[in-house]
Amino acid sequence: MFNSTKLLNNTLIQSGVFRYYCIKATKSKPTATTKWPLKNVTKMYGQPTSGTHPHLLKDGEVLPYIQQNELQERRQKLIENITYHTSKYNKDIKRHLIIVPSATKQYMSDKIPYVFRQSTDFLYLSGCLEPDSCLVLATTESPSQHCVTMFMRETDSHSELWDGPRTSIEDAVGLFGVDQALPVSELGSYIKFYMKSNPQSILWYDYITPVQKNIHKVMQDFLNEKFNKLWESPNRFIHQLRLIKSPAEIKLMQKSCDIASDAIAKTIRFARPGLSEHQIFANMEYECKMNGAEYLAYPPVVAGGNRANIIHYINNNQIVNDGEMVLMDAGCEYHGYSSDITRTWPINGKFNQQQIAIYEALLDVQADLIKMCCDFPSLDYLFETMCTLLGKQLQNIGLIPKTVSSASLIKMAYQFCPHHVSHYLGMDVHDTSTISRSIKIEPGMIITVEPGVYVTYNHRVPKEFQGMGVRIEDDVLITENGPVVLTKNCPKSVEDIERLAKENQV
Incomplete structure (x- = not known):
């Protein structure tokens, strides 16, 4: 005693x-x-x-x-x-x-x-x-x-x-x-x-x-x-x-993001039609661990085709067929610090017309949101802005009528992206859960920026768009001199995605 x-x-x-x-x-x-x-x-x-x-x-x-x-x-x-x-x-x-x-x-x-x-x-x-x-x-x-x-x-x-x-x-x-x-x-x-x-x-x-x-x-x-x-x-x-990362923590976060970014690039190159989601998942985990990560930061989403419309799909047990896209949401944990990245790519190495329309719309929205971080908005404000920007992009590609009012536009955009666009990131994937997303971001914080578009078969849109789910997610360090994308090494442009995805095609 x-x-x-x-x-x-x-x-x-x-x-x-x-x-x-x-x-x-x-x-x-x-x-x-x-x-x-x-x-x-x-x-x-x-x-x-x-x-x-x-x-x-x-x-x-x-x-x-x-x-x-x-x-x-x-x-x-x-x-x-x-x-x-x-x-x-x-x-x-x-x-x-x-x-x-x-x-x-x-x-x-x-x-x-x-x-x-x-x-x-x-x-x-x-x-x-x-x-x-x-x-x-x-x-x-x-x-x-x-x-x-x-x-x-x-x-x-x-x-x-x-x-x-x-x-x-x-x-x-x-x-x-x-x-x-x-x-x-x-x-x-x-x-x-x-x-x-x-x-x-x-x-x-x-x-x-x-x-x-x-x-x-x-x-x-x-x-x-x-x-x-x-x-x-x-x-x-x-x-x-x-919530505010030290220089040492930022180094750990950068290393975690570098490992996951490289693993995703290699996994895009590895994937091809006819592979199972589980095999794609296994390759991602292998590449992360071979480069020093202890384990994945969370059960990854590896969703082919319409399964990408299930936000937290982790069964990862279906075959990905020719013509479908893969949405992979994955990150690793490196000595206590997590990365969180999402990429979407065509399994056969070539976006079709509708796929590329949604993908490029999301790229534009994400780029605008990352630039906004220079002004230190709250995460909630980023989400509200995303709904407005996304609504306008979806109007341009024909998923939302151009005649709807501004208020209706935001509501309709939310129906296509029913999740928040950002969360804090650090030792946990959804880090510092007691901190409100209504506060303004500050230098030293690390956040995600992850707009998505999910077109289910229930949406009244052209048939060619139905069954698609696309999300693009990066990890962003907030600094006095502007946002720094820690996952910048993870391929994201249409050209880079298609180049990687074509390399292993039979």
């Missing part, structure tokens, strides 16, 4: 009458039978380090491109933002306990796990890739003074025989740049001790959408006790930080 006596003997922070204490982790001592130094032995951790994976990480990096001091700055900024926000509404509350759990392993069947993916909020603040952990930030009356504790699984030789090494509690302090590390089994006692010592504190924890069952059970037990507690979710404050 949590040793409060030991805790009280280790003063870390003092502020007026408030005394906050943290246990400083001590390094384990070698046993008498161990001969030091060990030669030709690399110390193992629960994740890559610059020592074990020099091809991925440089000295000082906890994750590729992400230095330890950047993680520390993120945590400091989170505390400052939460403290400032709270002070505006309740000046009596000056202490905060912020609980951010990791993800846990999920199993498809007995002892057979799914591929583990870390909780992005936890990863953003900690740099830790291990499951069943928890980051706790405890403040004093001053935001500049706080204690960061990493709660980790204890090392276990039997478990590590099967699942691989864990980062020891002793090594966690140095690896993640935290003040102390403790066994995750002591989390409940730690929280109770802190809150009883500081009854006017706010507990910050996402109680509504928990990410780890064991941590949530600890929090339920704590919040059911009978002493006074205030709690709120920290998610929106974490997302506000994640």
Whole structure:
């Protein structure tokens, strides 16, 4: 259990009458039978380090491109933002306990796990890739003074025989740049001790959408006790930080976009009539992983013909026939950062008259929307503008009558494109979900721009257009000097698409 006596003997922070204490982790001592130094032995951790994976990480990096001091700055900024926000509404509350759990392993069947993916909020603040952990930030009356504790699984030789090494509690302090590390089994006692010592504190924890069952059970037990507690979710404050990408994050995003762009180009070249959507999907995944992506960022859409009108079609199990187009919406995840691209191409290498009319109309709309990002509009405003621009383009090619009013034009355009034209992009594909799309975009944000046209057999349009679905999507970095298309290397012009698609025709 949590040793409060030991805790009280280790003063870390003092502020007026408030005394906050943290246990400083001590390094384990070698046993008498161990001969030091060990030669030709690399110390193992629960994740890559610059020592074990020099091809991925440089000295000082906890994750590729992400230095330890950047993680520390993120945590400091989170505390400052939460403290400032709270002070505006309740000046009596000056202490905060912020609980951010990791993800846990999920199993498809007995002892057979799914591929583990870390909780992005936890990863953003900690740099830790291990499951069943928890980051706790405890403040004093001053935001500049706080204690960061990493709660980790204890090392276990039997478990590590099967699942691989864990980062020891002793090594966690140095690896993640935290003040102390403790066994995750002591989390409940730690929280109770802190809150009883500081009854006017706010507990910050996402109680509504928990990410780890064991941590949530600890929090339920704590919040059911009978002493006074205030709690709120920290998610929106974490997302506000994640919304603006650092230079290191932009490098990771660019790499993710480059890998996916190259994979899509090679997949367009690979595809031909008679292949299944699954084979096209497999080629995309192969190319991404061969170039360093850990996995695809989401189940891709690979939709031939009329199936492209199903916005989130992921069955990917039909044959693509001569004369049809393929709509592929796919991206990869590169060390925690996602790309999201959509391209549509003729499987036989040549757009027909109706296909090229819709495709070029979308190209024009997308180009105008990307240029608009110079003025820092909101994503919602981009969507409203898309409906107007798309409506006019569809009038020009005969899908919407030219006699309709302006109000009706927008409504009719929405019927051809019933999804938003943009979302935030970053560690998650639909990133920072608590951030409204009504705010103006700012430098450092990364967004998608993805107009589409979906002509079902129910639309009252010329038969030659029916059954077509087309979308073009790029990832765009917002800067002071204008938008930067991170996916610019992914072929998009009619000429480039047709040239690639013809290369593998039999």
